[in-house]
Amino acid sequence: MDIKAGSRLACPECSVELVVVRPPSAAVVLTCGGVEVVDAAADRPGGGHADAAGEGTLVGKRYADEDSGIEVLCAKPGPGTLAADGREVPIKGAKPLPSSD
Amino acid sequence: MNLSLLLEMSASTLEDRPAITSGSRTMTYAQLDAAARRCAAKFLSMGATGVVYCGTNDASFPVAVFGAAYAGLPFIPLNYRLGDEQLQPLVEANRGAVIIAETTQVPGADSDMIVLRSTLLDPSFSTSADVELPPFVDPEDVAIVLYTSGTSGTPKAALLRHRHLTAYVIGTVEFAGAEPEQAALVTVPPYHIAGLANLLSNMYSGRRIVYLESFDAQVWLDTLRNERITQAMVVPTMLARVVQHLDGSPADAPHLATLSYGGARMPLPVLEQALELFVGTGFVNAYGLTETSSTIALLGPEDHDAAFAGDPVAKVRLGSVGKVLPGIEVEVRDEDGNVLPVGEPGLVFLRGEQVSGEYDGGSVIDAEGWFPTKDRGWIDADDYLFIEGRADDTIIRGGENIAPAEIEDVLRRHDAIVDAAVVGIPDDEWGQQIAAVVVVAPGKSVGVDELHDYCQLHLRSSKTPYRIEFRDELPHTPTGKLLRREVLADLLG
Numbered sequence: 001m002d003i004k005a006g007s008r009l010a011c012p013e014c015s016v017e018l019v020v021v022r023p024p025s026a027a028v029v030l031t032c033g034g035v036e037v038v039d040a041a042a043d044r045p046g047g048g049h050a051d052a053a054g055e056g057t058l059v060g061k062r063y064a065d066e067d068s069g070i071e072v073l074c075a076k077p078g079p080g081t082l083a084a085d086g087r088e089v090p091i092k093g094a095k096p097l098p099s100s101d
Numbered sequence: 102m103n104l105s106l107l108l109e110m111s112a113s114t115l116e117d118r119p120a121i122t123s124g125s126r127t128m129t130y131a132q133l134d135a136a137a138r139r140c141a142a143k144f145l146s147m148g149a150t151g152v153v154y155c156g157t158n159d160a161s162f163p164v165a166v167f168g169a170a171y172a173g174l175p176f177i178p179l180n181y182r183l184g185d186e187q188l189q190p191l192v193e194a195n196r197g198a199v200i201i202a203e204t205t206q207v208p209g210a211d212s213d214m215i216v217l218r219s220t221l222l223d224p225s226f227s228t229s230a231d232v233e234l235p236p237f238v239d240p241e242d243v244a245i246v247l248y249t250s251g252t253s254g255t256p257k258a259a260l261l262r263h264r265h266l267t268a269y270v271i272g273t274v275e276f277a278g279a280e281p282e283q284a285a286l287v288t289v290p291p292y293h294i295a296g297l298a299n300l301l302s303n304m305y306s307g308r309r310i311v312y313l314e315s316f317d318a319q320v321w322l323d324t325l326r327n328e329r330i331t332q333a334m335v336v337p338t339m340l341a342r343v344v345q346h347l348d349g350s351p352a353d354a355p356h357l358a359t360l361s362y363g364g365a366r367m368p369l370p371v372l373e374q375a376l377e378l379f380v381g382t383g384f385v386n387a388y389g390l391t392e393t394s395s396t397i398a399l400l401g402p403e404d405h406d407a408a409f410a411g412d413p414v415a416k417v418r419l420g421s422v423g424k425v426l427p428g429i430e431v432e433v434r435d436e437d438g439n440v441l442p443v444g445e446p447g448l449v450f451l452r453g454e455q456v457s458g459e460y461d462g463g464s465v466i467d468a469e470g471w472f473p474t475k476d477r478g479w480i481d482a483d484d485y486l487f488i489e490g491r492a493d494d495t496i497i498r499g500g501e502n503i504a505p506a507e508i509e510d511v512l513r514r515h516d517a518i519v520d521a522a523v524v525g526i527p528d529d530e531w532g533q534q535i536a537a538v539v540v541v542a543p544g545k546s547v548g549v550d551e552l553h554d555y556c557q558l559h560l561r562s563s564k565t566p567y568r569i570e571f572r573d574e575l576p577h578t579p580t581g582k583l584l585r586r587e588v589l590a591d592l593l594g
Binding site: 005006007008019021041059060061062073075076 | 102103106109110113114236237238239240241263264271275276277
């Protein structure tokens with residue numbers, strides 16, 4: 001699958017939807033709850049994850065995998081947890097700032 | 102990443118939370134999202150190639166911004182107060198765009214493409230045609246075209262792509278991080294980068310925006326109380342009017358947690374009075390440029406509080422714009438491009454994902470990704486950035502670089518002076534001489550000799566104005582930036 005900046009991805013089995021902030025610098029398999037994510041416009045059977053291990057994926061959080069360079073923003077949350085080539089993808093630290101606008 | 106996603110996420114997560122209040126109307130996130138999609142389909146059915154917004158600040162503004170984004174069209178806000186002569190070339194440069202305006206008479210516009218601003222909020226402004234909104238808007242597409250205020254000449258069209266603006270928002274704002282009761286009062290004009298960045302940040306954080314169509318100190322203060330405003334943003338001219346209006350009495354805005362200011366240099370006496378009158382409110386100075394997708398540096402509440410408490414270092418830093426945001430790099434260089442050490446003033450360069458540095462005619466970003474701001478400034482030992490002003494405004498007298506702002510600050514601190522402009526006038530002996538034009542406070546009087554002595558006491562003699570003149574008022578842009586070229590033309594003419 002062609003993963004480019006701005007691409008919208010989705011978990012075929014749960015409600016997770018993602019937007020690519022930074023494409024990977026090398027080929028990577030991005031999974032949600034162990035299932036490879038697909039183009040958001042593709043068919044999504046939505047059967048759910050049999051074993052929803054992990055903490056799930058939270059809306060508005062950025063997930064970045066250092067090894068492959070891929071970074072995604074979660075647009076819709078779900079029980080599936082993201083992994084890149086099997087590595088759990090951590091939340092990129094928030095940078096709280098005083099409100100300037 | 103594109104702008105419509107910011108609203109889409111808030112709408113699906115926050116749904117019925119109030120998003121926008123203007124006048125007696127309040128729209129929820131879901132309603133705003135539906136209105137934006139409705140307008141997007143209509144814009145596409147009209148064959149629009151862009152969305153020009155030539156109107157005031159109200160609920161139609163966010164509908165137009167996100168409508169353009171959903172349609173994948175650039176949003177082009179224009180100053181609705183421009184005269185026909187200035188407006189016409191800008192309208193003609195954007196032929197093919199739908200034009201949202203206060204009147205059906207827009208010079209240079211194709212009448213089929215004019216839409217009255219109030220129409221946007223009307224559900225009948227829709228299309229029955231089967232128009233599909235583009236499923237993918239390329240982050241490389243131009244999201245916003247902004248005509249810069251042009252203090253130095255003809256306005257330039259700055260281009261901000263979706264990736265610049267979304268980098269700013271997702272890099273600095275916690276999604277849905279605002280409490281439901283939070284509300285931001287917005288009075289900055291819709292054709293200014295601060296108004297746009299403010300909209301995007303607040304919608305992403307889940308904070309309700311309250312729009313005031315025009316600024317009036319009493320109405321602004323009343324709205325702070327009535328709408329229980331927790332965040333407000335002003336340009337220096339507005340804060341000066343509020344402070345003058347309060348005339349020493351407390352602001353009585355118990356819910357106001359943060360008051361941010363920017364857009365132009367804040368006169369220190371105004372800020373000091375405001376800190377005294379807004380008890381319990383945290384002040385934030387935000388510095389940025391159109392070309393950097395708004396804020397790139399912040400001076401936060403702790404710095405303001407420390408200065409107000411009398412800390413001498415913090416008092417000096419009150420004249421700074423604070424520290425640059427994470428993800429932004431800054432360099433100060435000399436005229437030959439050499440990077441200068443801490444404390445030395447020079448030209449300010451910026452780099453980061455939110456920095457566009459691109460105009461209609463091309464990009465000014467250098468090979469290493471640095472954007473020349475054309476502002477002069479320096480960085481102190483603890484990374485606080487000080488901005489002296491535009492490099493073009495620097496006066497070079499006998500080989501010495503003199504920042505007009507320093508002299509203006511001294512003049513404004515004089516009891517009898519409310520506004521001051523300092524410019525360089527051509528001089529055969531010195532290259533340039535310093536000229537000051539001042540506005541005397543109502544009921545006060547002061548003479549040239551007295552001001553001359555006052556300047557010599559507070560500035561080096563090489564910085565003391567050679568010529569001082571009086572005027573009833575000085576020319577400013579709507580955000581309060583001094584129009585020095587007009588001051589100079591007046592002096593030379």
